[in-house]
Amino acid sequence: MSHGAGGEVMQDLISDIILSNIHNTRVNGGVGLEDLDDGASIPLGDYEIVISTDGHTIDPLFFPGGDIGRIAVAGTVNDISVMGARPLAIANAMIISEGFPGEDLERIIKSMDAVSRETGVSIVTGDTKVMEQGKLDRMVITTTGIGVVGRGETVRDSGLRPGDKIILTGSVGDHGMALMAFREGFGFDTDLESDVAPVWGIVEAALNVGGVTAMKDPTRGGIANALNEMADKSGVGMVLDEDSIPVREEVKAVSEMLGIDPYEVANEGKVIIGVDPEYAEDVLAAVRSAPYGEEARIIGEVTDDKHVILETSLGGRRILEAPVADPVPRVC
Amino acid sequence: MGNMVEIVLEGSHEGIEEFIERLKKDKPPISRINSIKKDIFEVNEASFTEFIIKESSSSSSGTSVIPADVATCxxxxxxxxxxxxxxxxxxxxxxxxxxxxxxxxxxxxxxxxxxxxxxxxxxxxxxxxxxNPLDRRYHAEATCCPICGPKPFLYRDGILKTHDPIKMAAELLDDGSILAVKGIGGTHLVCRADDDEVVKRLRSGLGRPNQPFACMSPDLESIESYASISDVEEEALTSRRRPIVVLKKSRDYCLAPSVAPGLHNIGVMLPYSGLHHVLLRYTEAPAYVMTSANRPGDPMFIENTEIIGGLQGIADYFLLHDRRIVNRCDDSVVRFRGGEMAFIRRSRGYAPEPYEIPHVAGDVSAICLGPELDVTFSVLKGGQCYVSQHIGNTSRYDTLLFLKDAVDYLMGITGTEDVDVIACDLHPQFLTTSYAEELASRFSAEVLRVQHHHAHALALMLDAGVDECICIAADGVGYGDDGTSWGGEILHCHGSDYERLGSLMPQRMPGGDLATRYPARMLLSMLRGRYEGDLQELFSERYSDYFPHGEREIGVVMRQLESGLNTGISTGTGRVLDAISAALRICGVRTYEGECAMKLESEAFRASGKLSMPFEVKEKGGRYILDTSAILLDVMELIDRGEDRAEIAHAAQKAVAEGLAEMAVLAADDAGVKCIGGTGGVFYNEAISLAVRDYVTERGYRFIQHRNSCAGDGSVSLGQAVAVALRYR
Ligand SMILES: [Fe+3]
Ligand SMILES: [Mg+2]
Ligand SMILES: [Zn+2]
Ligand SMILES: [Zn+2]
Structure with missing residues (x-):
């Protein structure tokens, strides 16, 4: 699979094989499987329980800015958070290859612990299996998170309305580009680093202000995928000001050398927030004072067109498309 | 009737027959008779006393005729x-x-x-x-005069007070100003073509550092001061359609070098609207740059407020008028290769005149959306294929909107209410592909996805009137049916089918589309694993300035080629010509479509042809393959031997052409086909096109080329329409 894995090809796999063969997909009218949101919800009394699960395989296990442990906890915490729910607990299943170095495992567990303490989330249950050598590439971690939110208060991908402002909480492409550079052994003398971080602080700050209509964390497929998915599910379009989307210089340089669009690669510590325009400035201010939210910007607004459009400083408008797994050249 | 002429006349049988003969012979110059149907009613005595023209009825039958614009008579x-x-x-x-x-x-x-x-x-x-039936303006729908018609005005921060805005515009031009001039179907940015400074100022304002600008000259004599004109070129220049004709610069070329930098030719047209005639009557320079007023990739501005707003800071003054442009229509561009014309762009003066294909089309109706860049679309209806004006690069949002509007509009003026089929390209990411799905659900139509080069071939075969041939489809890129990028293909086309019998050697494109922009990436890719010396060292020494991030980037590309990260596969001829161009240090960055290959052609044009280069065709994976890496290795060797750059360019270009031709001959021999065609943007290249023609005709094959259609992507929608016709008739 190529760099932007998680684009349209993956969507087809999900709908053709998985969704069509599972029948019970929803509890008490909450958010269910076929909503393909960041997680699911189960309404109970005055609350909704939010659940999200994620299997983590990553190469390399340790990379600039983090490791598989940090990603496993932060990623699941983030999926719960962008549903608008306070993350409470994590269940952690690990499958480890026989002979996996003990000190590496310890490092990974310690970094899981660090994120859980940072966000006040407990790791309450787990399972560990060891597989015969050669059957598995080092390790797989599956984390399932549980959170809670007031009944009817889950934040969906699909809640955007024309006129809403779009807030992006920081620079894009850091995680994907750092990993790619590191993995391919390109030996960049850069300080390229993954942005992996828990975003509950950002989300909580935004929700406290109010006016949030939709949220998503732009992981696989980058902001190109996340923005298109949000627009698609909401039945709207967007106009974005390209100059206000922050891309770090190092990320830009690597992207220019590999020919890979920073908008199409994963972020692990960013949120895209749709906000009622009346609340937009206040939400922005709150997000900016939260941890990992200092660089937040309003990048555009929601339209009633169906396309996600980037406006560039040179005055042109181009369409931002959802990435595909294997891009085929299209320029003459 | 609204779309045909009904003549009721009275007379003797002989008189009526003579009338019909003379109607055919003495018809007005711009009219065309598709067919004549007659019904005879016998009457006893004459009863008609006057000549009257009745008002057009709004009903229509069959197909409509929508005339194209015509230059001032x-x-x-x-x-x-x-x-x-x-x-x-x-x-x-x-x-x-x-x-x-x-x-x-x-x-x-x-x-x-x-x-x-x-x-x-x-x-x-x-x-x-x-x-008045006897007047030249009898029912001339666009007639007007200074009293009742549109008026020109000159604008800069407000309408300028002058009794003669056109004369003042001419003076401003001659003093070195840049003007936006609203014309018939669009707007031009205009400046003196003999003033390097103002041309460069226009380039920087537009963000077009190198793209050749077309020029307009008042008359043929002025053109001859900077370009040579053959008889057929003169005929095209002076025709009532008035396209831009790509001419060879003459030895005493007197215009600014920045008009068409690095090229041996230049696009030229004569005045085609009254406004041009008056404007150029007042001016003094032999030629004026007349380039479409748009941001690169976007549609031309046609509304006064948009022209003024959008060209702020680019144009110094605006020569506008108060007539609305209903349909944007860019200038057409033609080029002759060995005396044979092909369209580079078929638009003003031609569009939307239909191609007639009743023999293949039956009564299937379709909308065909073309590829992504250089898009035209087609409406197929009643055996006529209406190919639209030039639409442009539909990956740009405003161009996509233009496409959507233009589709609705052309359906309207062709009286098309329903369609059976929507055709589009095979490329999954083209926006025209998703628009096809949208249209298909709107009209409950079927979608037919046509392979890009097959569409090229079908357009050529329609143009030449053949139904089977071996087609050389050579261009930059097209989505292949194996999911890789094609562009140097030998296709055996028959009926609605094709087989790929040969291609250029598949090469990796490190960085995907980035390798199109920076052709040295392609060169590195093609030499890798074949070059005997140290590639990193060679590139650091000779080509590091061709990589924006210098030596560091060369290392990255080398590793990228090893790991395969974002290195799609291409058999595109454009990529090979680019790599040759980079190897010879002719062009290191592509700033407009086809730049590196066009500059290579211009460099080769200077050569005497004393060098020649071998080429090697192998059979692999069931098809013929031309070893393009071997050609690049030879180029490197000739450079090291100190050969003249133009001679190497010429020899390498010829090796590519003859390599393609040889594969086509082998395939034609296998398939027992006597006709070989050349299509795709590469066939605008005169040297390549002639080399292929000579190679195949010397071996006893008939060679066909585009004459009344585009070799490039402008005719892909026409080819798609043929594919629909063949599939659904
Ligand atoms: Fe093409
Ligand atoms: Mg969400
Ligand atoms: Zn006239
Ligand atoms: Zn009048």
Whole structure:
């Protein structure tokens, strides 16, 4: 699979094989499987329980800015958070290859612990299996998170309305580009680093202000995928000001050398927030004072067109498309 | 009827027959008779006493005729230059033989009240002409005069007070200003073509550092001061369609070098609207740059407020008028190769005149959306294929909107309410592909996805009137049916099928589309694993300035080629020509489509042809493969031997051409086919096109090329329409 894995090809796999063969997909009218949101919800009394699960395989296990442990906890915490729910607990299943170095495992567990303490989330249950050598590439971690939110208060991908402002909480492409550079052994003398971080602080700050209509964390497929998915599910379009989307210089340089669009690669510590325009400035201010939210910007607004459009400083408008797994050249 | 002429006449049998013969022979110059149907009714005595033309009915049957725009005719021109005529120097003078058509039509039938001329009610003198069957302006829908017609004005922070805005515009141009000039179907940015400074200022304002600008000259003599004109080129230049003709610069080329930098040719046109005639009557330079007023990739501005707003900081002044442009229509561009014409762009003056394909089309109707860049679309209906004006790069949002509008509009003026099929490219990411899905659900139509080069081939075969051939489809990129990028293909086309019998050697494109922009990436890719010396060292020494991030990037590309990260596969001829161009240090960055290959052609044009280069065709994976890496290795060797750059360029280009031709000959021999065709943007290249022609004809094959269609992507929608016709008839 190529760099932007998680684009349209993956969507087809999900709908053709998985969704069509599972029948019970929803509890008490909450958010269910076929909503393909960041997680699911189960309404109970005055609350909704939010659940999200994620299997983590990553190469390399340790990379600039983090490791598989940090990603496993932060990623699941983030999926719960962008549903608008306070993350409470994590269940952690690990499958480890026989002979996996003990000190590496310890490092990974310690970094899981660090994120859980940072966000006040407990790791309450787990399972560990060891597989015969050669059957598995080092390790797989599956984390399932549980959170809670007031009944009817889950934040969906699909809640955007024309006129809403779009807030992006920081620079894009850091995680994907750092990993790619590191993995391919390109030996960049850069300080390229993954942005992996828990975003509950950002989300909580935004929700406290109010006016949030939709949220998503732009992981696989980058902001190109996340923005298109949000627009698609909401039945709207967007106009974005390209100059206000922050891309770090190092990320830009690597992207220019590999020919890979920073908008199409994963972020692990960013949120895209749709906000009622009346609340937009206040939400922005709150997000900016939260941890990992200092660089937040309003990048555009929601339209009633169906396309996600980037406006560039040179005055042109181009369409931002959802990435595909294997891009085929299209320029003459 | 709204879309045909019904003539009721009375007379003897012989008289009527003679009338019909003379109708065919003496018909008005811009008319075309598709067919004549006659019904005879016997009457006892004559009863017709006068000649009348009845109002057009709004009903229609069969297919419609939508005329294209026509350049100012000589009679109108005479009037405009006659001091005593009431239309003296009036820039919107038109008659039944000339003037705007397609660009002013809002709906059919074509009558004044359904054109943007309805904003200008005829004065009594014009009305008299309009109603007089003996007048040249009898029912001339676009006629007008200084009293009743549109008026020009000059603008800069407000309308400038002058009794003669066109004369003042001419003076401003001659003083080195850049003007936006609104014309018939669009707007031009105009400046002196003999003033390097102003041309460069226009380039930087537009963000087009190198793309050749077209020019307009007042007459043939002026053109001859900077370009040479052959007989066929003169015919095209002076035709009533007035396309831009790509001419060879002459030895005593006197225009600014920045007009068409690095190229041996230049696009030139003669005035085609009254406004141009008047403007160029006042000016002094031999030629003026006349380039479409748009941001790169976006549609031309056509509305006064948009022209002024969008070109702020680019144009110093605006020469505008108050007639609405209903249909944007870019200038057409043609080029001759060995005396044979092909369209580079078929638009103003031609669009939307249909191609007739009743023999293949049956009564299937379709919309065909073309590829992504250089898009035209087609409406197929009643055996006619209406190919639209030039639309452009549909990955740009505004161009996509233009496409959508233009589709609705062309459906309207062709009376198309329903369609059976929507055709589009095979490329999954093209926006025209997703638009096809949208249209298909709107019309409950089927979608037919046509392979890009097959569409090229079908357009050529329609043009040449053959139904089986071996086609060389050579261009930059097209989505192949194996999911890789094609562009140097030998296809055996018959009926609605094709087989790929040969191609250029598949090469990796490190960085995907980035390798198109920076051709040295392609060069590195093609030499890797074949070059005997140290590639990193070679590139650091010779080509590091061709990589924006210098030596570090060379290392990255080398590793990228090892790991395979974002290195799609291409058999594109464009990529090979780019790599040769980079190897010879002719072009290191592509700033417009085809730049590196065009500059290679221009460099090769200087050569005597004393060098020749071998080429090698192998058989692999069931098809013929031309070893393009071997050609690049030879190029490197000739550079090291100190050979002349133009000679190497010529030899390498010829090796690519003859390699393609050899594969085609082998395939034709296998398939028992006697006809070989050349299509795709590469066939604009005169040297390649002639080399292929000579190679195949010397071996006893018939060679066909585009004559009345585009070799490039502008005719892909036409080819798609043929594919629909063949599949669904
Ligand atoms: Fe093409
Ligand atoms: Mg969400
Ligand atoms: Zn005329
Ligand atoms: Zn008049």
């Amino acid at each position: 000589s009679s109108c021109l005479e009037e405009m230059m006659d001091e005593n005529n009431r239309r003296y120097l009036y820039p919107f003078t038109a008659c039944t033989d000339c003037g705007p058509r397609f660009t002013v039509i809002e709906s059919i039938p074509y009558d004044r009240e359904r054109t943007s001329m309805r904003d200008f009610p005829l004065c009594s003198s014009c009305m008299e002409e309009y109603l």
